[in-house]
Structure formats: structure tokens, C-alpha cells
Amino acid sequence: MKRPTTRWQHLLGQSITSPTELAAELDLDPAPLAAVCARFPMRINPYYLGLIREHGAPLLRQAVPDPRELTDTTCFEDPLNEENLSPVPNLVHKYPDRALFLVTSRCAMYCRFCTRKRKVGTARMRITRETVRQGLDYLRRTPAIRDVLVSGGDPLLLDDDTLAAILGELRRIKSIEIVRIGSRVPCTLPMRVTAQLARTLKKFHPLYLNTHFNHPAELTPAAARACARLADAGIPLGNQTVLLRGINDDTATIRDLMFGLLKMRVKPYYLFQTDMTRGTDHFRTPVETGLAIMRELIGHCSGMAVPTFAVDAPGGGGKIPMQPDYLQSLGRTLTFTNYLGLTCTYHNAA
Numbered sequence: 525m526k527r528p529t530t531r532w533q534h535l536l537g538q539s540i541t542s543p544t545e546l547a548a549e550l551d552l553d554p555a556p557l558a559a560v561c562a563r564f565p566m567r568i569n570p571y572y573l574g575l576i577r578e579h580g581a582p583l584l585r586q587a588v589p590d591p592r593e594l595t596d597t598t599c600f601e602d603p604l605n606e607e608n609l610s611p612v613p614n615l616v617h618k619y620p621d622r623a624l625f626l627v628t629s630r631c632a633m634y635c636r637f638c639t640r641k642r643k644v645g646t647a648r649m650r651i652t653r654e655t656v657r658q659g660l661d662y663l664r665r666t667p668a669i670r671d672v673l674v675s676g677g678d679p680l681l682l683d684d685d686t687l688a689a690i691l692g693e694l695r696r697i698k699s700i701e702i703v704r705i706g707s708r709v710p711c712t713l714p715m716r717v718t719a720q721l722a723r724t725l726k727k728f729h730p731l732y733l734n735t736h737f738n739h740p741a742e743l744t745p746a747a748a749r750a751c752a753r754l755a756d757a758g759i760p761l762g763n764q765t766v767l768l769r770g771i772n773d774d775t776a777t778i779r780d781l782m783f784g785l786l787k788m789r790v791k792p793y794y795l796f797q798t799d800m801t802r803g804t805d806h807f808r809t810p811v812e813t814g815l816a817i818m819r820e821l822i823g824h825c826s827g828m829a830v831p832t833f834a835v836d837a838p839g840g841g842g843k844i845p846m847q848p849d850y851l852q853s854l855g856r857t858l859t860f861t862n863y864l865g866l867t868c869t870y871h872n873a874a
């Protein structure tokens with residue numbers, strides 16, 4: 525029996541996926557859109573389209589195909605070397621104690637800067653019952669893994685029963701202590717976070733959820749309701765932002781975003797330097813921009829609002845935190861520059 529379509533599934537079904545339709549909706553030239561869509565998937569759901577109409581460029585550029593996606597010769601298909609770090613399909617085991625488990629190829633919107641642009645939302649990302657089974661088998665026979673990141677695609681695009689089945693299997697593996705979900709749905713389709721979903725997720729604690737907001741205009745009342753539902757279900761919420769050229773690469777935007785997230789009970793976790801993903805070179809900012817933003821946050825605003833700025837090293841080296849340098853000299857007496865630029869000292873212990 526086919527389940528009735530829920531409101532969020534209905535909305536998702538009304539997404540724009542064709543370049544001609546998008547061109548008509550936003551009054552754009554269809555030819556360049558079509559060329560990009562032939563190579564990379566596009567999906568803009570009615571909720572995010574509404575935000576684009578209201579706020580323009582910073583949201584439009586995250587969602588609308590750009591011809592520069594096709595002319596990038598600097599970046600790589602698989603910058604994090606995920607395919608070679610996958611012992612079974614769709615499971616990336618890079619760090620000793622944790623693994624990234626990809627359980628769906630679909631998202632509520634296809635972000636133009638996606639790290640897995642090479643395959644997300646396309647037939648190149650093959651996720652089946654069988655690959656999920658293989659992933660679970662690998663986790664069962666690899667007890668060193670204590671923390672599993674369930675991602676994709678976007679795991680919250682699965683229906684509640686399918687998601688609960690996967691989480692249930694993970695919970696039956698005693699060596700897995702923590703499960704994290706990575707989902708952009710609270711930002712891109714917050715109505716997916718139903719009361720029923722929150723009740724379902726609650727059964728699988730300790731469960732964490734990291735979401736992905738990139739701009740304060742995405743912090744809508746609907747997004748706040750979605751986060752409140754998850755937080756009320758006892759799920760600690762984190763956020764991963766990608767630093768994007770011309771979209772959020774200034775201190776005021778990042779500060780407003782981080783404070784807005786805190787007010788929604790979401791703790792800023794990472795601020796990422798854009799990965800070197802083919803088709804996304806035009807989104808990259810110099811690392812110095814991120815470091816300058818961090819210098820203007822640290823000490824100047826609540827430490828709770830300050831994320832870790834990190835680069836995910838090409839080739840699979842892992843996430844490398846980058847901090848502005850406060851240490852002037854290290855020895856019997858340490859000399860620092862504080863957040864206001866004043867020199868401070870500390871007498872070192874022997």
C-alpha cells in the first residue's frame with residue numbers, strides 16, 4: 525500500500541527542476557541554466573524559492589546554476605578522496621573512531637557549492653537497501669567506530685519509517701556510542717521536521733543533529749520552529765556553515781548568522797573553508813578572509829557564538845582547524861596579543 529503524501533512531500537514534489545521553468549520563474553536566460561543542469565542536478569523547492577524572491581542574491585546564488593560551474597579547471601571531482609576512503613560503497617571511514625554513512629542521494633535543494641556535487645542527486649550516487657546493508661555490516665565488524673555520521677544527500681528526505689529502520693539498526697550495534705545526523709532540511713525545507721519526526725528521532729538517543737545554515741536570511745520563523753521541535757526532543761543541535769564568496773564572507777553576516785542560530789538553540793560548530801570541489805571554484809574565498817572574520821568574532825562576542833574555522837584537507841587529510849595567531853612568543857614567559865591587540869603575558873609552569 526502506498527502511503528499518502530505528506531505536506532512536505534507534496535511541497536518537494538512541486539520543486540523546480542527544469543531550467544526553462546526556473547528561467548520563467550526568476551526571469552533568467554534559460555540557455556546557460558540548461559547547460560549547467562545537463563551536468564549537475566538542480567532542485568529548488570517552493571519554500572526556498574520564496575526566500576530567494578524575498579532576499580535575492582545571497583540565497584539565489586546558493587541554489588541557481590551558474591555557468592562558472594562548467595569552466596572550473598582548478599578543483600577536483602572528489603576533493604576529499606572519499607571514494608578511495610570507502611571500504612564499502614557509501615561509507616567513508618577516514619578517522620579511526622568515526623565514520624560517515626551515506627543513506628540517500630537526494631536533498632531538499634541541490635546546493636551549487638556541494639562537496640559531493642560529483643554524485644549527489646544523480647544516478648552516479650547509487651544507494652540501495654543493499655549498500656545500506658553493506659554499510660551496517662561494516663559498522664558491525666569495525667568496533668573501533670563509536671560515532672557514526674548519517675548523511676547523504678540529506679537523511680531527512682527519507683520517510684520516517686525508513687529513517688527509523690536505519691537508526692534502529694545502528695542502535696543495535698553496541699560499539700556505536702553516538703549517532704549524528706547531518707541535514708540541511710531545517711534550513712531548506714523546515715516543514716519536513718514534523719512533530720512525528722521529532723517523536724521518531726527521540727527514540728534513538730544519544731542522537732545529535734548538525735544542520736547547515738549559511739545566511740541570516742535563512743533563519744525564518746519556520747526554520748526556528750523546526751529547530752525548536754528537534755531541541756525539544758532532546759537533540760543537541762549544531763551548525764556547519766560554508767564560507768561562500770559574496771554570500772556570507774564578511775564579519776557582520778557571519779556574526780548575525782551565529783547569534784541567530786544560538787537564539788534558535790543551535791550551537792555553531794564548524795565554519796568551513798569551501799572545499800576544492802570541481803564546479804565550485806567561484807565560491808572560494810582566500811583563507812585570510814576566514815581568519816580575519818574569526819579575529820573579529822573571538823573575544824568580541826559570546827564564545828558560544830564562535831565556530832571552529834576549518835579546512836577539510838584535499839586528499840582526505842581530515843579537518844584542520846585554523847585559528848588567528850595570538851601567541852607572540854613561547855618560553856618561560858609567554859607573550860600574547862589579546863583580542864583588542866594589547867600585549868599580555870603569562871608565566872609558564874615548569
Ligand SMILES: *Cc1c(COP(=O)(O)O)cnc(C)c1O
Pocket residue numbers: 616617618619622623624673843
Ligand atoms: C567531517 C567528517 C567526520 C566528522 O568529523 P568531526 O570533526 O568529528 O565532526 C567524520 N568522517 C568524515 C569522513 C568526515 O568528513
Ligand code: SF4
Pocket residue numbers: 630631632633634635637638639640644676677678708
Ligand atoms: S544539502 Fe548538503 S548534501 Fe545536499 S546538496 Fe546541499 S550541501 Fe550537498
